[in-house]
Amino acid sequence: MENINFIKDKYIFASIPSMLLVGDSAEDTRNRQIALFLKELTKYNVLIKDLVNYNLKEVDRNIALNVAHYIIENDELLNIIVNKLDLPISRLSKLTKIKSEYIEKWRDYILAYYLILSNPNYRGIQDYLRIVLREDNNGGYVKNNKQQIYKGLVIKSSKKSAYIVTSKGEFLRIKTNDKINPGDVCEGSLKKTLKNYRIHISILLLILIVIVSGIIIEYRRAQSIVVIETTSVIKIHINKYNKVIYAYSPTEKGKELINDVNMLNKDVDEAIADTFEYAINNNMLDLSKKTLITINGQAIKYGLFDKTNKIITENKIPIVINNAGNQQKLPKYLSEDENKTEK
Structure with missing residues (x-):
C-alpha cells in the first residue's frame, strides 16, 4: 500500500447539485454527525473559523482532496496521523512530490477532508460533497463572479450567520435571516470579515503611514x-x-x-x-x-x-x-x- 502513486487530479469537486434526505430523522442524524466531526476537528487543532478565513481556491481544494484520498489509501500515513493527530508534512511531501510549504498551507483542509471521507459515521456529510473522478465530470465548475448566494450544509450557526460546507468543498460563513440548525441546508450571501476588506485596510494603512511619516518629517525639521x-x-x-x-x-x-x-x-x-x-x-x-x-x-x-x-x-x-x-x-x-x- 505504501508504493501507490499519488495522482493530484484523480478526484475533483463537481458542480452538480447535492441531493440529501430530508425530514426530522435525517436532519437529526446529520446534526449528530456534525457534532462529532467538530469535536474530532479540535483534536487535530483545526477550527471552522480558520477554514473559513483561509478558504482555498478551487484548484488547491482539488489537490487537497486528492491528498486526503491518498492518505486514506496509505496505511503508513494513516498510522502516523492517527497517533500524532497531525500531518507528517515532510513524509507527505516526499511521497506526493508536493512542496512542504503547500502542504502546510493546505493542512487544515487536508485534515478536514480526510476526517470526513475516512469515517463511515459521517455519511450524511459525505453525501453532500459532490466528488467525482475527473474523467466522469461533465464540464466542471465555472466560477460566476456575479454569484452572490452560496448554498451549503450547516456546520455551525449563530443568530444571524452560519458556517457551511458547500458541495464543492468550500467552508464559508454566510448571512442568515433566522437561526439555522447544524445539519440543515441553507443559502445566503457571504458574511463579510476583515479579510474581505484587506485591500481597503491596506490602502487606509498606506495613507496613515504617509500622513504619519509627513508629520514626523515635519516635526524633525x-x-x-x-x-x-x-x-x-x-x-x-x-x-x-x-x-x-x-x-x-x-x-x-x-x-x-x-x-x-x-x-x-x-x-x-x-x-x-x-x-x-x-x-x-x-x-x-x-x-x-x-x-x-x-x-x-x-x-x-x-x-x-x-x-x-x-x-x-x-x-x-x-x-x-x-x-x-x-x-x-x-x-x-x-x-x-x-x-x-x-x-
Missing part, C-alpha cells in the same frame, strides 16, 4: 536655532511647533547641562528657562555682563518667553536677544503681588 552663550555655548534646534528637537554643546559642562535639563521635546520657552536655571545654580553665568541669546533662521514669535522672563527677572540676569537679526527685549515681568497691585 529645524525651523530655528537658539544659541545661548553661557560659559558654555548651548545650541538648541526648534521645529515649527516651537519644540526642541536637538540640543548640542561643544563642552563637557554644556553637555552635562543638556543631559540634566532633558530639554528634548520641551517647549522652547521651558527649555530656555530650564537652561538659565541650571546655569545659575551651577555657576555657568557671568552676571557682570550680558548673556547673548541668538535666534537664527525663523524668528520666534514675540511673547513666547513667559517662563524665561520669570527666571531672568527673578535672578537679575542681564541678557540681549537677537531674534533673527532684530534685537528684542522681553516685556516687563510682573510678580503676582505686582499684578494684584496694578489691578
